[in-house]
Amino acid sequence: MIETCKAQQTDVIFSEFHDAVFYRIIDTLAPLIGDVEGEEVAQEALLKVFLLIQKNNSFDNFRESLFAMKPLAFVIAKNMALSRIRHKKVREKFHEIERLKQANASIKSIESTVINDHQTQLMLEAVNHLPPICRQVFIHRKLYGKSHTDIAQMLSISTKTVENHLAKGLKLCRQYIVKQHIKASSMEKKRA
Template sequence: MSYQYYHSNLHAVLVSSYEDLKAFLIRKFGCQLLAEDVVQETWLRVNQLAEPRTVAHPRAYLFKMAANLAIDHLRSEKARKRHISVESAPEDISNGMPLPDRVIDYQQRLAILRRAVDELPPRCREVFLLHKFEDCTHAEIAERLNISRNMVEKHIIRGLAHCRDRLQQAIQ
């Protein structure tokens, strides 16, 4: 089997499996940005393979490669966060106040969340606010608004997803 065939075969499988691979990574790790980055990195790794090898199941090979790359990424991110928190700890502890850049970051995120909540449909916003800010249970909200508990859960999930999406869009 030639080098060109090996690469074009893996590329063809990667192209045809792109959406499936991305969906798999989102389900497994819960982050669309990570999934997109890992699929791109998988593409780069396939391009960097120096020696042709026979791969009996190229799709399974690519999914395993992508899962391993995602795990490596998460591990390095976790290590980076530990390193950052250790470095910034003395400044935070010294006077008990958060650093000014963190205050600004929190204020910006709060403004984004306020706008996101305002964008929700009225009933969804009402359910979301009752649950998150008045600590009402699903049963209490259902009774209070005369809707099913299932509908309460749907509104809360929709509100959380919308807020998460808005924060992710702002970070990009």
């Protein structure tokens, strides 16, 4: 019965403390974190003060001890609000970094696609500049994956000739691509 009475008095005292401090804390925090978050922080700060007083004091001086902790309630609330602000900034920075990483990956993907398309286009141009028989041998071997023997039979030439046309085709394609890169580099230098 005595414990029930003390608990009821504690509730009444805390309610008075809450009424005296709660809205003042919200008014102080609202410019920093807004009303809704300010209410949450104020509630947590008051609870921390209440638990601290309840843990460290007897019931006899509970009221005086609790009301003496008004400044501590403001300090706790302010520190919690600043902590939330810092945490929010860290989260925002993390999300910004993630967005930049995704954007960068997307750009790299686009760049590699463009580079691959350009390289494929350049290779096709090089193959189209090959002499006709050399081009046929090169296409059948590199695109269709046919063996030297199959190509030799199809074109009625020896396997050694197939090998020679392949070597010549690779050499001419390489020369064409190098020539195109040199041409592109000289054009870029002229622009600069």
